[in-house]
Structure formats: C-alpha cells, structure tokens
C-alpha cells in the first residue's frame with residue numbers, strides 16, 4: 531500500500547543518488563559503533579526504496595537488499611519521529627503480517643531509528659538486530675539516536691555535494707558553451723579563471739593562461755586593457771566598452787566587454803565578459819564608409835550641377851539661383867547689388883581663324899582672368915557660349931565699374947599667343963523693385979550699348 535510520504539521519499543533518494551552506491555567508510559564506522567553501543571550482533575543503515583529495502587552499510591552480516599513486504603524498516607519509517615522497537619519479532623502483532631526477510635530469518639529483536647532528511651521525510655533507518663529476544667535499554671536507544679543523527683549529517687553532506695556538483699556542471703556548461711569569453715583577474719592582473727571560448731580564441735591551454743597577465747597573453751592590447759581594468763578597480767564601478775585586439779591569426783577583433791569588480795574569497799577581483807562584435811563593427815564601418823562615399827558623390831553631383839565643365843566657373847543654373855538669393859538680400863537688407871554681363875568680342879572670327887578647340891582654350895583663359903579680377907565673394911558665371919556674368923554683392927555702380935574695368939583690362943592686356951582678345955561689359959545696378967529679369971535685361975542692354983560703341987569697353991544701365 532502506498533503512503534503519502536512515499537513519493538517525497540523516493541524523490542529524495544533519487545536526488546541523493548545513493549541507492550546502489552558503493553561502500554563508504556563513514557557509514558561502515560557508524561554501524562560498527564551501533565553494534566558496540568547497543569551490544570547487538572547486527573547493525574544496518576537501510577534505505578527504503580519502492581519495492582525493496584536497500585542496505586547502505588552492514589555490520590555482523592552482509593545483506594544487499596530485502597523485498598519491501600519483508601522490511602521492518604518500511605514499518606519503522608511510518609512513525610518517523612520515534613524509534614521502532616520490537617522485542618520479539620515472532621510475537622509482536624505489528625510485524626506478524628511481514629514475510630520473513632531472506633537472510634534475516636534468525637533475527638528475533640529489532641531497534642530502528644528513522645533517518646529524516648531536512649524536510650522531515652524518513653528515508654530509511656539506522657537499525658540493530660539481535661538473534662535473541664531482548665529489551666533495549668533507554669541509554670542504548672539514546673546512543674543509537676545520536677548515531678542516527680550522524681548518518682543524517684552524512685546524508686545532508688551528500689545532498690550538498692550533489693547540489694554543488696550540479697551547480698558546477700550547470701555553471702561550466704553555461705560558461706563554456708555561451709557565445710562569450712569570461713575571465714577573472716586578481717589584484718595583480720593575473721588570470722585566475724577563464725572559460726573555454728577564451729582559450730579557443732587565444733589557441734592556448736588553461737595552464738598557459740592561468741597565472742599570466744595581459745602583457746604575456748595579449749601584448750599588443752595589454753596597455754589598453756590595463757587602463758580600463760585599473761579604472762574599474764580604483765572606482766569599484768563596472769565599465770562597458772568596445773575593446774580592440776588582434777587574434778593569433780592576425781585578424782582584427784572587436785569585443786563588446788563588460789568589466790566589473792567581483793567579491794571573492796581571496797578579496798576583490800576583476801571579472802569580465804566579452805562578446806565578439808567584429809562582424810557588427812565591420813558592417814558598421816562599411817556602412818559609414820558607404821555613407822561617406824554617398825555623401826561625397828552627392829556633393830560632387832551637387833557641385834557638377836552648378837559648375838560649367840569647360841571653364842570650371844559656376845554655370846547658368848547657379849547664376850539663376852545666386853541672383854535670386856542676392857536680390858532677396860538687396861530687397862530685405864538694402865545691400866547694394868550690381869551685375870556685369872561680359873561678352874567676348876568677335877569671337878566667331880577667333881573660332882573661324884584658329885578652330886573650335888583654340889576657341890575653348892581662349893574661353894578658359896578669359897575665365898581665369900575674370901576670376902583673378904574679382905574678389906573672393908564675387909561670383910563668376912559662364913552665362914552662355916562666350917558670355918560671362920559676375921554678380922557683385924555690396925557693389926554700387928562705381929564699385930562695379932572698377933571691377934568691370936579690371937576684367938576688361940586684364941583680358942585686353944593679356945599676352946595672347948594667337949590674337950588679341952577683348953571684352954565688352956554691360957553693368958546694371960539694382961534699384962528698389964527690380965526683379966531678376968529687369969536687372970539682367972538692364973545689363974544686357976548696357977552690353978549691347980558697349981558693343982555698339984565699338985567693343986572693348988564698358989557701358990552701364992542706366993547710362994550716365
């Protein structure tokens with residue numbers, strides 16, 4: 531018949547892993563003492579398994595196990611808080627239903643002390659038996675109870691040891707199979723613990739690492755590691771950082787590390803966990819590089835979209851944008867603004883005489899001369915084929931005249947190798963209410979006037 535305690539007892543026995551375990555001197559000593567203290571010829575430490583009584587230690591005779599329905603101990607553990615005492619096994623009605631235990635048929639008296647675990651569950655007994663009918667004195671019962679407490683302590687130690695072993699197995703499995711390296715360093719920065727991935731990463735054995743410091747293990751990265759380690763130990767605060775190092779095969783590695791002070795029996799140590807984030811960092815670097823490339827390309831495209839390919843000056847699109855900007859400023863802030871429209875004189879004949887390519891070169895030279903004749907914040911544009919424009923922010927008519935004259939003279943006085951080149955320049959100066967069209971039209975009219983007046987000269991709109 532099952533009892534409510536059976537499941538707990540069987541579970542506890544299974545966790546202890548004691549059934550069918552080998553002979554252990556400590557248990558043997560206890561049964562030997564039990565015989566002496568009770569003057570009984572036979573003593574056992576028994577454990578009550580489901581179908582059998584198993585004997586952990588025997589004195590006086592050796593029995594491996596007996597069936598549960600022949601087991602006095604299975605009865606004894608039903609009253610776990612008190613000794614189970616039978617003076618005459620053949621006459622006691624409490625045991626008359628039991629089968630004779632094989633090997634123990636001659637036994638006539640029994641004294642069993644239930645062995646309780648820390649939850650109060652009886653697992654078995656420390657018992658003595660005698661082959662004659664007898665009483666047990668109170669002192670003998672007392673002594674057997676004291677010995678039983680020693681058995682219980684041994685069982686508890688066994689349980690603690692099992693738990694520690696299990697913890698150790700779990701800890702090792704966790705530390706050695708995770709995707710991280712882990713280590714503990716002492717106050718002299720020497721490695722006291724490292725996990726398997728750490729060793730695999732370094733291609734070193736545990737003996738080669740333990741007791742060494744970073745200057746032996748990672749000479750290249752050691753100064754950087756040491757700096758962070760010292761900070762953690764001085765401030766006793768954790769640190770999270772990305773560390774860089776070189777693998778034994780020369781690969782550059784990045785580790786996301788978490789370092790923290792750890793209280794150990796030997797004092798405060800430094801513990802660290804690191805995860806390999808090389809792939810992630812490399813992807814990030816690649817992403818940043820392509821973002822920079824993209825930005826450069828966009829800036830270059832933006833630059834191209836406002837630059838004239840032949841002369842390198844701003845193009846007509848840029849002229850329209852900049853003019854709108856300057857006009858806004860002139861209108862909002864009253865800043866003076868002048869525009870020069872410049873046309874190369876008789877350029878058709880230059881092309882006709884020397885060819886289109888020579889004409890291109892001449893246009894490039896004109897561009898450089900115009901640029902040299904302006905200040906940095908004056909903007910020079912190729913307005914059309916052989917036409918140029920200059921926007922002079924802050925320049926009134928007089929100032930614009932000076933610039934126009936510098937441009938004209940620079941080109942006229944240049945040492946042209948094939949033929950002299952001259953410019954005609956039209957100036958228009960902003961007056962309140964003018965828009966881009968009227969200002970440009972004014973400059974164009976002035977340019978036309980300069981052409982009509984004989985070229986290589988300057989005219990302004992409105993005229994004098």
Ligand SMILES: Nc1nc2c(ncn2[C@@H]2O[C@H](COP(=O)(O)OP(=O)(O)OP(=O)(O)O)[C@@H](O)[C@H]2O)c(=O)[nH]1
Pocket residue numbers: 840873874875876877878879881885886887888889890893914915916981985
């Ligand atoms: N080589 C070269 N020639 C160009 C370029 N753009 C325009 N031209 C030439 O510039 C000449 C302009 O001629 P026209 O508009 O008749 O005027 P012009 O001969 O300069 O005479 P005026 O302007 O009246 O002094 C044409 O022959 C165009 O082919 C260019 O990019 N390269």
